[in-house]
Amino acid sequence: MAVSERRGLARWSPAEWGQWLLLLLLCGGCSGRIHRLALTGEKRAVIPLNSFGFYTNGSLEVDLSLLRLRLQETDEKVPLLGFSLTRVRSGSGSVRSYSTRDPQECPLQKNSTNFLVLFLINTKDLKVQVRKYGEQKKLFISPGLLQEAPSKPGLPKPEHVVTPKVDSGTNTTLDKDKSKPTVSQGDQQVQGLSGQDKELVMGLGHLNDSYNFSFHVVIGSRAEEGQYSLNFHNCYNLVPGREHPFDITVMIREKNPEGFLSAAEIPLFKLYLVMSACFLAAGIFWVSVLCKNTYKVYKIHWLMAALAFTKSISLLFHSINYYFINSQGHPIEGLAVMHYITHLLKGALLFITIALIGSGWAFVKYVLSDKEKKIFGIVIPLQVLANVAYIVLESREEGASDYGLWKEILFLVDLICCGTILFPVVWSIRHLQDASGTDGKVAVNLAKLKLFRHYYVMVICYVYFTRIIAILLRVAVPFQWQWLYELLVEVSTLTFFVLTGYKFQPAGDNPYLQLPQEDEEDLQVEQIMTDSGFREGLSKVNQTASGRELV
Template sequence: KPTEAPERKIRDLIFFVDLKLFNSDLHLNFFRFAHGDLSLLFAFSFDLSFVSFGFSEIRFTEIRSDDRAIIPFDEFGFTHSGLLKLNVSQIALSNPDPDLDFSKVGFFLCTPDAWMHVLQQLEDREVTCVLNSDLVKVVFNFKSLNGKSNFDTVYKESDADQYTLVFANCLSQVKVSMNVRSAMYNLDGKKNTRDYLSAGRTILPRVYFLLSLIYFTLAGVWIYVLYKKRLTVFRIHFFMLAVVILKAFNLVCEAEDKSYIKRTGTAHGWDVLFYIFSFLKGITLFTLIVLIGTGWSFLKPYLQDKEKKVLMIVIPLQVVANIAQVVIDETGPFAQDWIAWKQVFLLVDVVCCCAVLFPIVWSIKNLREAARTDGKAAVNLMKLTLFRQYYIVVICYIYFTRVVVYALETITSYKYLWTSVVAGELATLAFYVFTGYKFKPEAHNPYFVIDDEEEEAAAEQLKLEDEFEL
């Protein structure tokens, strides 16, 4: 609870950071606190769907008339040979009064664990400004400007850990405008080269490239299957091939994107191709799940109106989700609208994941009713079983990639953040393989080649089976 101080102005701040709270890894969405002479004010909001920001390339940022007390920039995992290059130009202060203590304005590095102790120091009034804490590593404070409007500094970090570059302004009457160019990297001792990827992500280019080779191999296998069983191929099978190929190209572009960032700090245009293929892959994947769920092409040649409405919802939402993802990746937590875009992305992603389940549920319901009325119990039972399995697998895939992978990223040390990426990609690969195997073209379609004994057994099973509950 805040100390009652009606005569004082409480300024709200927003700062995103990963915290370990009471030995439990909890992801803090945001908190507000007062600075200066004010007591600490907490307002926690936990969101298990929120992912931590992790930008590592050279970044140029424009800050204009900003009075936020805390502006987080980039998060980076340093090794024992880490460096931060900070170039700040066109600095303009709304109140350049020389009597003000500008040592309370500047940049600092802080680990997630240390930040929790800094908050405690502020609450206990051991310090009146974040920059006065001995737990943060001050990179530069504005007292050293001496009337200049720019500065360049290089900060060497020998303590291996995950750090966040933060700008602090403990002077409530001062608004700051500036251009900030930040570059964080690790030095490779053997080759004496720069690595602009965080310590836990430096292996990702090789991971993505290896996965792309696996998907290209899958595409080749699928083409061979379609050729061998071309007499029983449906349009949905070609759509599945397109999804696999787009996924493979998406991984290639992501591998090149991360590879260029690793060596130079910038993407050199590969990020544009990555966004394009990511956009196409996202739309086609969700559309494929909807089409398979409806039984389009291999069970029925057309879509019902309600199924078309699902597609009309999913596709535009995927467009919005990809736009939000681009904004999130290309800006950062320093942008004042970054929070809103992040929330839009999470909301749209959840809605899409829920929407694609409805066609599968409708198909299960229709097959259940058909199995009891049309006399083809065995045929419909096999279809029903397959759609049940697919429904469960889709649920598991969504849950794993949206929740389990996030939890793994949260509890894993910064040195092994690549493991959460590998886990998510392996889950996606398993989902693709399962979908292709279960819905592959068959020369002797098991849906229609059923003898009398199997049909009677299936009919008995339907009579004894309880109603399927979702």
């Protein structure tokens, strides 16, 4: 059955693959910065829900609409369920601060400075205990969701508080003595927890066999600004082999004063728009250069132009996506699909172009060797897989069960592709080194060798900066400056494009492209032998096509 399924996939047309990709996008669980996560039969002890950078007056809203546990009544005195809110320190990236703990020790059962706030769910007493750590003077926590925007200008904003859903006859317990301050809003009592209070008790709704409650957090001052991580803990599943499956449905809405983007993502709209214009200008300039030098223009030159334009369009759609996410909390599906398609094409064109230039195709030879054909047979499918992994990753929530798997697949495949495209360049350099002292064309081969050595260094620097240095920069800088990672990646890519075009530009005075092609090599060797007097008594023997091919 598996073999027949693979054969059926191999016969799919491009239109069928496009329909499958569109279905994958539309079925994704991510809807921008308004997250909705629904898990069934989950067995993980810790679910990383999301990470977000907040400025002053930024807000986090969490609505746990369903929590269904499949376990018997327990006599645990300390709650084993709940949410944790952690501030990620600068320089620690997204590493969990409690990762060095005993894997079977419940992080909710001990006071820890690693956590900022704990929301402990007590299913026996139907209450949620909010516990704060450290000194947070302006971090306000209250039950329910935040107020909605006014329906008409000039009208006061109505308070929108979600109350827990309870069974008829079931009482919801609230500890009013510990829920300060209490603000009157009409006939409702809205309880809040400021930084000076250490504990708040909220009601836990119980409907049928599920639990529900909601809360929101407001960043009240610059001292509380930072990158926050929200996790859900189920300590009943800490022991391997004794997990208890549970169902959870949660909505998370994060917002800054300027919109729904995280602090590190706010500049990305303008950044991608500017870089799109830069790549467009580079593509137009490159086409003008090709039109002025039609005699020495090769097919790979037009492929380089197509790559620049595809990159520009991909960045344009990416910028528009961030604009709508910032204003509405979610992207426009049609524009998101166009971004993913252009991103896929850009990734495939980039690695194909690098591999073709590295193998010397069109500049040195017109036929690829068997080893180079195998490289293309590996790189192209891997690039398709890497782009599919990126699309799946973007369409999934961080707390989804397979999010970590797709993230590892994307990293591994991208690393393999970056290493694989170096082989054609290395083979070309090795062949030119061997040929420089054996076929009599020392000057020609040395010029080729210099060209490909420079290009090899360029590829190494490009991969090094975009995969290593850029990632280290994102980990080291403060949360509001992490957009510099994207800036470094895009500037490095543009620089790589410009340098590649400069070295391989079809200009008559370019020393790198003054490399004889086909019969010109024979004429140059014949001229050298004539000038040196070595041709006396010698006759020219025609070379076969295979003899001229570089392997």
